[in-house]
Amino acid sequence: MTRDALIKRTNEIIAKLPNARLNEVADFADFLLQKYEEENLYKGMLQLAIESDSFSFLNEEEVEYKIEDLKEKYQ
Numbered sequence: 838m839t840r841d842a843l844i845k846r847t848n849e850i851i852a853k854l855p856n857a858r859l860n861e862v863a864d865f866a867d868f869l870l871q872k873y874e875e876e877n878l879y880k881g882m883l884q885l886a887i888e889s890d891s892f893s894f895l896n897e898e899e900v901e902y903k904i905e906d907l908k909e910k911y912q
Contacts, residue, residue: 851862886892
């Protein structure tokens, strides 16, 4: 079913509902929209983190220091 057909069918069903049920539908639609927006925001932030070089140091090999690298030794 196309988007326009789904919207039309949903509007026809909503028009038949009593006010109490209409409020439930509106609340549920708000919940779905908020969930959708949060998912998109999360995906966008994840993509920014992936594309940035902020965490590129994690790909570098770890530097190992030895006692000979110390300038001063404390006894």
